[in-house]
Amino acid sequence: MDQIVTLDSRQEAALQAVANKFVSVRKGDVMKALKEMIVLNGRLQDQLDARSAPRGRQGW
Numbered sequence: 609m610d611q612i613v614t615l616d617s618r619q620e621a622a623l624q625a626v627a628n629k630f631v632s633v634r635k636g637d638v639m640k641a642l643k644e645m646i647v648l649n650g651r652l653q654d655q656l657d658a659r660s661a662p663r664g665r666q667g668w
Contacts, residue, residue, distance in 0.1 A: 630645070
């Protein structure tokens with residue numbers, strides 16, 4: 609996750625719209641939305657890590 613992403617203006621506008629909706633669903637509580645996003649990102653990262661882990665005889 610050491611990657612810097614550059615967005616063009618269209619992508620930035622789309623991201624802003626999604627962020628606004630995410631916060632509004634949480635009744636405007638930005639801190640609650642941020643905390644929830646951190647938890648969701650952690651779960652997604654765990655899933656990605658599990659998929660990229662070498663397959664084989666784990667635990668043997």
